[in-house]
Amino acid sequence: MSWLVLSLFSAFFFATADTITKRYLSGCRPGEMTIIRFGSIAVLMLPFLFAEPWPQLPPQFWGMLAVAVPIEILAMWLYMRAIRSSSLALTLPYLAFTPVFNILTGYLGLGETVSPTGFVGIMLVVSGAWLLNQKKTSDGSSNLLAPFKAIIREEGSRLMLITAALYSVNSVLGKGMLGYAPPLLLASFYFLLIATVAGFVFIRKGDGSWAAMGKHPWAILFVGIFMTAMVLTHFYAVTRIEVAYMVAVKRTSLLFGILYGAWLFKEKGLARHLAGGVLMVVGVFLIAY
Secondary structure, three states: OOHHHHHHHHHHHHHHHHHHHHHHHOOOOHHHHHHHHHHHHHHHHHHHHHOOOOOOOOHHHHHHHHHHHHHHHHHHHHHHHHHHHOOHHHOHHHHHHHHHHHHHHHHHHHOOOOOHHHHHHHHHHHHHHHHHOOOEOOOOOEOOOHHHHHHHHOHHHHHHHHHHHHHHHHHHHHHHHOOOOOHHHHHHHHHHHHHHHHHHHHHHOOOOOHHHHOOOHHHHHHHHHHHHHHHHHHHHHHOOOOHHHHHHHHOOHHHHHHHHHHHHOOOOOHHHHHHHHHHHHHHHHHHHO
């Protein structure tokens, strides 16, 4: 199977897990939803911990891991709050801002710089965000600034923008850690560690209850299946192509999310949302290339 097909499957699995989470687990608190997402992946990926011998890992690896884990947990907690509080069409597309933020984090962490094509891509992502939140003033005239103000007012959009910024940091850290550990081994250990830490933190602070999470066993199972499938297709894809290309294709998850939102949650404005989403995906491609 080609990297392109694997990447598209990864995008579909990611959007499907988000949809199941919103439809059946929105009654859970964000901490519980975070534990469910990480815990279900950790359990299903546990066999990969023993699939190959562990390499010798230097202090640099453990340092990056120590920074990445709390960022990953915070990002997922904000992600869960976002899709719980707002429509999929006004939350998922803002993950497309991750490569925009990567221009700064990539430069600071890896010395990477943006090309003229990448700058055009940034403008397309911003334009897509504008279109997603386009509003009309009371007299029916267009208000150019209203969409950007709406991003700040809409809790889900605002939280997902912060999430995208956090993921831009962890994408750099993840690329660094992959230089020391094989992808599947790293992924299985990473999610097990994150699930353990998240469970301890949220249960201890009262933002998680085992009894509450046990009320939705089938939804949790399918979230775990789709998230694990997303992780596996992601890592098999990146072994066949550069990470930037794979992630660019994977961002089509926002289009799947918009379609799910219109189909299952009767979210309005499908044409405008799809147009904005397509602009953002094209922008991501240009940034990646």
